Amino acid sequence: PVSYDTSVPVVIEKIQSLRRLETVSYSMDTIVEGKRSSDVLPDLLFGDRLLLVVHGQAIAGVDLAKLKPEDVKVANGAIHVELPASELFSANIDNRKTRVYLRTTGLFVPADQNLETETRAKAEEQLKQAALKDSILDNAKRNAQTTVTTMLNGLGFTRVDVK
Numbered sequence: 001p002v003s004y005d006t007s008v009p010v011v012i013e014k015i016q017s018l019r020r021l022e023t024v025s026y027s028m029d030t031i032v033e034g035k036r037s038s039d040v041l042p043d044l045l046f047g048d049r050l051l052l053v054v055h056g057q058a059i060a061g062v063d064l065a066k067l068k069p070e071d072v073k074v075a076n077g078a079i080h081v082e083l084p085a086s087e088l089f090s091a092n093i094d095n096r097k098t099r100v101y102l103r104t105t106g107l108f109v110p111a112d113q114n115l116e117t118e119t120r121a122k123a124e125e126q127l128k129q130a131a132l133k134d135s136i137l138d139n140a141k142r143n144a145q146t147t148v149t150t151m152l153n154g155l156g157f158t159r160v161d162v163k
Helices: 008-016 115-133 136-154
Strands: 020-036 048-063 072-075 078-081 086-093 099-105 159-162
Touching: 008 072, 008 136, 020 086, 020 115, 020 136, 048 115, 048 136, 078 136, 086 115, 086 136, 115 136, 136 159
Parallel strands: 078 159
Antiparallel strands: 020 048, 048 086, 048 099, 072 078
16 A cells, blocks of 8 residues: 655645636627717717637636645544635636627728727626626536545545535
């Protein structure tokens, strides 16, 4: 039989070796509108409108480098681990798969060069909010608990409690 050192410092080192454990990836496809208009003049003459077909991805998980010694308790073959809070690591649109679907400008205005950039930023924020609304952080925590539990079982602990 293989034997492992299951002291708290060694266990923390093993868990932290996973580093930033990315446990959930959330993809989204949507249409986002950017618009410039006048309160007084009609859009047909002075408006600027942009529709983007956006593809994006949000990634969440747990940063295990934040695990502290007091988060791990070992006794009689049992272990209790309190994981750090799950985090949204990134929410980015994929520029290769995102494209302008429609662009209309008024007769008397040039296309606003910043409108597409602002619309892309708006799309990233919408992606982030949609992922959070769909409980990406809860799913990330559950998946991290499963991964760490499996690893600790492999180290020979008979009772594993990961919160």
